[in-house]
């Protein structure tokens with residue numbers, strides 16, 4: 348390698364925490380050294396239906412049936428989907444150094460109380476499955492709705508860590524910081540562009556990551572900016588310097604294989620010396636629902652609200668598919 352050349356993953360890790368966007372244990376084995384591991388309903392569903400998890404599905408259903416009396420408000424299939432997410436999380440824990448992230452049922456995105464209950468339940472399931480598991484290494488992902496972020500505020504008070512996910516606007520970022528989420532994930536591209544090959548959104552939200560990180564620093568807020576849903580290595584390199592990046596397997600592989608000239612890749616970054624200062628200010632939203640709702644609805648001329656609805660619809664569909672899969676496999680219990 349020429350002396351100015353550097354491995355891209357090594358370079359990125361010198362600037363930013365690198366996290367893996369997959370609960371496929373093979374990915375975190377092949378790309379060691381990731382800090383956090385992340386999932387969502389789509390990733391859990393696509394992983395759990397793989398044939399090599401057949402026995403695990405049976406074990407998860409049997410376990411869920413046994414502990415079901417402790418969770419009377421849930422159907423067996425909903426409980427089993429949560430248990431499966433945690434079992435898959437446990438498989439990657441030995442391969443990472445930080446925390447595993449599991450998303451709360453997106454169908455509860457507008458119900459504060461149910462999200463709080465989910466946070467408590469997920470911790471309880473972790474402990475039932477493995478009493479030795481350190482729940483400090485477990486973070487629940489919550490959709491950044493008004494109701495979701497109020498739930499995060501409550502959960503922080505009882506020591507349950509949350510990440511505000513599906514963030515498309517500064518208004519969501521501000522409220523996530525005020526609600527004491529440990530991290531907040533701007534989606535650089537809207538969800539549809541990841542699920543529909545024919546669709547592309549033209550405006551990646553790269554500047555939102557810079558703006559949110561500057562805002563948190565200015566207000567001494569501890570929430571980390573953890574960007575996700577990038578569509579290329581080029582976009583990832585532009586974000587070198589953000590607190591953390593949740594990166595999809597294919598991009599991690601490309602970074603691991605790729606090299607670049609240090610000076611040129613450093614120049615790509617939107618952070619550090621290259622960053623533009625943002626002087627916009629925001630009010631406190633924490634106890635002002637009507638101002639928050641109006642400001643969020645107007646953000647980007649309604650684009651943020653549209654993207655949030657779209658991603659929640661996509662993740663909710665995978666939640667239903669996951670539950671249907673578990674329901675169809677209940678026959679193996681007899």
Ligand SMILES: O=C[C@H](O)COP(=O)(O)O
Nearest residue numbers: 385386387512532575593
């Ligand atoms: O849900 C999308 C990806 O799994 C990354 O999400 P996250 O950074 O919000 O955890």
